[in-house]
Amino acid sequence: MTDTSPLSGLRLRLRLEEPLAPRTTWRIGGAARLFAEVEDVNALAGLLRWAADEGLPAIPLGKGSNVLVPDEGLEAVVFVMVGELAAVTIEAPLVRAGGGASLMSLAVTARNAGLTGTENLSGIPSSVGGAVRINAGAYGTEIFDLLEEVTVVSRAGEVRVVATGAISHGYRWSALCDGDDVVAAATLRLRVAGREEIDARLAEVREKRKKALPAGPNAGSVFKNPPGDHAGRLLEACGLKGLRVGGAEVSGRHANVIVNVGGATAADVRELMARMREAVRDGFGIDLVPEVEDLGRFVTNRGGSPSVESPR
Ligand SMILES: Cc1cc2nc3c(=O)[nH]c(=O)nc-3n(C[C@H](O)[C@H](O)[C@H](O)COP(=O)(O)OP(=O)(O)OC[C@H]3O[C@@H](n4cnc5c(N)ncnc54)[C@H](O)[C@@H]3O)c2cc1C
Numbered sequence: 001m002t003d004t005s006p007l008s009g010l011r012l013r014l015r016l017e018e019p020l021a022p023r024t025t026w027r028i029g030g031a032a033r034l035f036a037e038v039e040d041v042n043a044l045a046g047l048l049r050w051a052a053d054e055g056l057p058a059i060p061l062g063k064g065s066n067v068l069v070p071d072e073g074l075e076a077v078v079f080v081m082v083g084e085l086a087a088v089t090i091e092a093p094l095v096r097a098g099g100g101a102s103l104m105s106l107a108v109t110a111r112n113a114g115l116t117g118t119e120n121l122s123g124i125p126s127s128v129g130g131a132v133r134i135n136a137g138a139y140g141t142e143i144f145d146l147l148e149e150v151t152v153v154s155r156a157g158e159v160r161v162v163a164t165g166a167i168s169h170g171y172r173w174s175a176l177c178d179g180d181d182v183v184a185a186a187t188l189r190l191r192v193a194g195r196e197e198i199d200a201r202l203a204e205v206r207e208k209r210k211k212a213l214p215a216g217p218n219a220g221s222v223f224k225n226p227p228g229d230h231a232g233r234l235l236e237a238c239g240l241k242g243l244r245v246g247g248a249e250v251s252g253r254h255a256n257v258i259v260n261v262g263g264a265t266a267a268d269v270r271e272l273m274a275r276m277r278e279a280v281r282d283g284f285g286i287d288l289v290p291e292v293e294d295l296g297r298f299v300t301n302r303g304g305s306p307s308v309e310s311p312r
């Protein structure tokens with residue numbers, strides 16, 4: 001039985017068996033054995049240290065827009081960042097955002113301060129931490145183009161401020177993807193601009209995205225674009241639009257998007273992704289690399305009795 005009493009006194013709230021599907025844009029997946037809302041960096045460090053001591057995986061969840069949560073749920077402590085860890089503050093031309101802040105709140109706060117740079121990212125339904133980890137981008141801007149430094153917390157609870165130049169990154173990837181560090185905050189350097197100019201760009205981005213993206217619960221692009229090509233083009237050329245497994249369907253609007261058309265399971269999505277990948281391999285000899293993160297690796301035996309004591 002896991003003892004959560006060492007966590008009392010930290011600025012966090014704990015719950016057992018928290019359903020995760022409503023916290024993902026796909027609306028898919030089971031529950032987290034233990035769930036935490038973490039309010040400051042001290043609590044984050046304490047939680048990570050405690051989980052490491054208990055041998056329990058600790059999984060940060062941002063806005064759930066790039067994850068596939070397994071149907072069996074997660075034998076882990078899943079945590080979101082709120083309060084201070086989701087705040088956005090301005091020291092023009094710098095903006096500091098907690099890892100749990102949304103990219104939209106970042107863009108709106110920057111706009112209100114007359115700072116430009118984040119508009120192209122504003123429609124990505126991401127947290128700042130999730131975006132930094134994968135170097136999210138849109139319309140020619142990647143978040144690493146704007147980053148100055150990142151505050152990370154290691155699984156041992158060590159807090160470090162890292163200059164962004166020291167973090168390798170590329171298309172939909174940063175070195176953070178290969179490690180365990182949690183992004184607690186990010187500082188971005190923006191430029192001063194007129195609000196009208198910023199508003200026009202925000203409206204343009206909103207319109208573009210409305211046209212491009214399918215309705216219905218989805219996780220955006222499921223595969224990364226291969227060098228020099230587009231996964232969506234290859235998948236469409238394979239005639240996959242409308243292909244369905246259970247409640248998961250390849251969008252008729254964008255062949256690199258899987259929509260939950262009703263009752264889709266993680267198993268449905270996995271099977272559909274395997275078929276999409278196979279079709280492109282057979283048709284073009286290209287092995288597509290998933291962009292969405294399958295958290296299935298954290299599934300262990302969920303059949304046993306609960307191993308975590310009720311949080312107090
Ligand atoms: C409709 C739609 C449109 C999209 N359009 C785009 C687009 O234009 N461009 C683009 O790049 N992406 C796009 N995406 C994909 C997705 O929004 C991004 O990958 C996003 O950055 C994921 O962030 P998140 O906060 O939702 O992360 P989550 O999905 O919650 O988590 C993703 C991974 O990051 C880890 N993680 C989360 N927070 C942290 C943290 N603070 N520190 C360390 N690790 C963390 C999680 O453990 C998980 O492994 C789109 C998705 C949807 C649903």
